[in-house]
Every structure is written in C-alpha cells, then in structure tokens.
Amino acid sequence: MESDDIDPLASFDQDEQRSTQDNEEHLTIPDVLPVLPLKDTVVYPFSVQPLGVGQERSIRLIDDVMRGDRLVVLVAQKSAAVEQAGPDEIFRIGTVARVGRMFRMPDGTLQIAVQGLERVVIGEFTQEKPYLMAHVALQPDTQEEDNETEAIKRNVVGYFQRMVALVQTMPEHFAAAALNLEESRQVVYVIATFVPMELELRQNLLELDSVREKLLQLSTYLT
Structure with a gap:
C-alpha cells in the first residue's frame, strides 16, 4: 500500500506545533498498528502533511483507521517501483501519525491530512492482508541540550x-x-x-x- 500523490511541503503553524507537542508528551500507542508504505516520501514528527491515497487496500486501511483512534504508521518504501510494498520492501523506522482530516474524491480516492507524532521502530508483522499491520514501539530521539x-x-x-x-x-x-x-x-x-x-x-x-x-x-x- 502506498500514498500516490504527495505534496512535499507541509503547512506548519504555532497552533499545530503546540498541539503536536502536547500530544507527544502524553503519547501512548497500541502494540500493533496499521502500516502505510509511502512512495518517495518520509513523514517526520512535528510535520503536518497532505497525502493522496489511491490503492484499494490503502483506502480500506484509512477507512478502518478513521473509525478508531486514527493512528497509523507511515513509512517509506525502499523502491517507488513496487506497487504494493510488503514487509521486506519498506524501512523499519517510520513515524506514527494521526489522520486529522479525510476527503473522499469523486473518483473514489482519498485526500488526507496527517500529523506526525513520534518515531517508531517496526517489529514483527501480524498481517499482510487486507493491509499491513505490525508490532511497533516508540523510538524517541536523543535530545542533547548544550x-x-x-x-x-x-x-x-x-x-x-x-x-x-x-x-x-x-x-x-x-x-x-x-x-x-x-x-x-x-x-x-x-x-x-x-x-x-x-x-x-x-x-x-x-x-x-x-x-x-x-x-x-x-x-x-x-x-
């Protein structure tokens, strides 16, 4: 699964910054989360980005996420040539994000806005169909203050x-x-x-x- 059309420049303002920071300070995530591979894109913590979702399994993933806690792991796939990236075709460090908004387009594709929350390491996969799900763990950065x-x-x-x-x-x-x-x-x-x-x-x-x-x-x- 993947994101099809991605705007590489995110909007980011002070309100979003405070919201993201507040979320991170109290962030807990489930042991298992859906994983959405992205083509040619890395979503970072603190970023707010629009993503286009076109594949059938990716649309199903987002539909399911929107009915729950709206959390999804976004991770880059190693090659953009792969149409439906599996566990061996994605990196193992990604970003857990919250889907803030979703718009269903006339052609059935989705436009979503995601807010990156924190780095995660992706562990063992629990399923590959209808979409990827895996064990994940938060991987905060080491922040030097000097x-x-x-x-x-x-x-x-x-x-x-x-x-x-x-x-x-x-x-x-x-x-x-x-x-x-x-x-x-x-x-x-x-x-x-x-x-x-x-x-x-x-x-x-x-x-x-x-x-x-x-x-x-x-x-x-x-x-």
Whole structure:
C-alpha cells in the first residue's frame, strides 16, 4: 500500500506545533498498528502533511483507521517501483501519525491530512492482508541540550532562511515557522520537511538517534 500523490511541503503553524507537542508528551500507542508504505516520501514528527491515497487496500486501511483512534504508521518504501510494498520492501523506522482530516474524491480516492507524532521502530508483522499491520514501539530521539547543539541549530535556521530568500518558489512563511521553533528536534524535522532532499537522505535523517547528528547532517546539506 502506498500514498500516490504527495505534496512535499507541509503547512506548519504555532497552533499545530503546540498541539503536536502536547500530544507527544502524553503519547501512548497500541502494540500493533496499521502500516502505510509511502512512495518517495518520509513523514517526520512535528510535520503536518497532505497525502493522496489511491490503492484499494490503502483506502480500506484509512477507512478502518478513521473509525478508531486514527493512528497509523507511515513509512517509506525502499523502491517507488513496487506497487504494493510488503514487509521486506519498506524501512523499519517510520513515524506514527494521526489522520486529522479525510476527503473522499469523486473518483473514489482519498485526500488526507496527517500529523506526525513520534518515531517508531517496526517489529514483527501480524498481517499482510487486507493491509499491513505490525508490532511497533516508540523510538524517541536523543535530545542533547548544550551550547554546541544550540549553536548548530542557529546555523541551520540561518542557512534555511537564506535558502528561502534565494528560492522564489518557497514561501517566506517557511522561514518564519522555523524561527518560531524552540526545540532542536522541531527545527530538524520542520526544516527537513520543507527542504527538497533525496529519499535516502530523508530516511537517514529520520533513523539517526542523535538530534545533534541530525542538525549536523542538515547543516552539511544546506551549505
């Protein structure tokens, strides 16, 4: 299963930031959750993204999720050429997300808005049909709080601001959103959502445990 049409740039404002942070502070998840593979896309914690859902099994997954707690694990598949990715064709680090809105289109496909909550590691799969379900566990980042990490964060925000100023197709409010973020991991994930990157880089950023290492990788990429 997969997401078909994806807008790579998410909207993110202060209200969404506070809502996501509040959710994370009290976040508990079931031991088993549905897993939705995505083509060429990595959804991060703190991001709010629109996704298009077109495959029959993916539509069934979302319909079932909307009748329950609205939680789903979003994970990139290793190759976009695979039409229905199975357990061996997806990465094992993804993001648990909440489906906020769903619109059913005239052609039967879905448009959904998802809010990334936290990293998860995907364990043993409990089913493959009608859609994937697996044991999952929260995998929070390691957050360093020191002067070095703070300095790297400021550099990353500065690089991103300059990038927004140079790229005319990137709205200026993206830079403003980054400036208003306090936690280093928020800076990492929100900026990474906005910046065009290859799938391998996006997934590697998600899989790194250290927030400082994530900031360093972003800094290297932006310069």
